[in-house]
Amino acid sequence: MDLTVLYRGPLASCDYDCPYCPFAKRRDSTEQLRADRAALERFAGWAARQTDDRLAVLFTPWGEGLVRSWYRRTLVELSRMPHIGRVAIQTNLSCRTEWLADADPETLALWCTYHPEQTPYGRFLAKCQDLAAQGVRFSVGIVGFPEHLEHARRLRADLPAHVYLWVNAAEGRAYTDAEAAEWTELDPLFPYSRHPHRSAGLPCRTGESVVSVDGDGTVRRCHFVPDELGSLYDGSYRRALRPRACPLAVCDCHIGYVHLDSLPLYDVFAGGVLERIPAQHGAGLRLPGGR
Numbered sequence: 001m002d003l004t005v006l007y008r009g010p011l012a013s014c015d016y017d018c019p020y021c022p023f024a025k026r027r028d029s030t031e032q033l034r035a036d037r038a039a040l041e042r043f044a045g046w047a048a049r050q051t052d053d054r055l056a057v058l059f060t061p062w063g064e065g066l067v068r069s070w071y072r073r074t075l076v077e078l079s080r081m082p083h084i085g086r087v088a089i090q091t092n093l094s095c096r097t098e099w100l101a102d103a104d105p106e107t108l109a110l111w112c113t114y115h116p117e118q119t120p121y122g123r124f125l126a127k128c129q130d131l132a133a134q135g136v137r138f139s140v141g142i143v144g145f146p147e148h149l150e151h152a153r154r155l156r157a158d159l160p161a162h163v164y165l166w167v168n169a170a171e172g173r174a175y176t177d178a179e180a181a182e183w184t185e186l187d188p189l190f191p192y193s194r195h196p197h198r199s200a201g202l203p204c205r206t207g208e209s210v211v212s213v214d215g216d217g218t219v220r221r222c223h224f225v226p227d228e229l230g231s232l233y234d235g236s237y238r239r240a241l242r243p244r245a246c247p248l249a250v251c252d253c254h255i256g257y258v259h260l261d262s263l264p265l266y267d268v269f270a271g272g273v274l275e276r277i278p279a280q281h282g283a284g285l286r287l288p289g290g291r
Contacts, residue, residue, distance in 0.1 A: 002209060004056045004274070006223060006255065007043055009215035011036040014063040015094055016118040028063070037070045039215035044074045046217075046232060051083050058111075058274040059089040060223065060255060066095035079108040088275040094119065097130050109137035109275035116142075116151040125158055132160045139276045141166035144173070144183050144190070156186050164277050168254065169193040189268065189278065196252035200245075203261040207244045210259050211237065224248060224256050 013028040028036065047055055057078060065071035066089065076099065078087040088109040100108070110131065114124055131138050140159060142152045144167045156165050167187040169175065175183070175194055183190045206212070207221030207229065214220075219229045219237035225247060230236030251257040258265045258273060270279040
């Protein structure tokens, strides 16, 4: 079986202070960190044993995972397992990067977000350049606030040409066509992020070939639908895997709508769905249909 797993454990601490994030500068207690480590190690052990399956894993922690040694170690270990086709994590890239030399660059990938108010530009760019020099697969993105536009332009100019720069529409913001055009110049796929996608009753890969797992091993179809499919660790979730329609009115997060059958994003991101890397890069990147 081919299965994509989105894992989100109890980790909720972050070293950044983004004003729109409820987890900004949050500190987990020692007990909470121990619980997160134990949950991650349990999940990693499960993934290691699934040698009859073909797995892809994306870690989507509420907090910043890569400042924790157990996330770095898990990524390295999973990247070297032949039955795992991709292992990726969302990160603000505040961690050091030399540990990546121990990972398999064909399997491991990073989904990096630049927060201009949280880190010096030169420091972030230097880490991106180091990733490129190491041959690490990664994308870089930014939230589309007006005050971020010039930062994004500078970043696009300085990043290696093969690195995709994505732009997330700011939550709740209505963009004028002129504003959207400016962001689309930087990210030709921004129109997919600009508006929430109507999803009610539409087929979605989540719950069939894509699942969400929390630190206790509870399996759901995705992060945004609370209904439980079973437990990862007793295998009960497998009986619930089947094609199903989305029960929500709209889907407005990339890690959700990328899996909608009604959108062409599995073709757009072929080979790079989890790390948000399109099959085409640079000047050749266009919306399907030539838009």
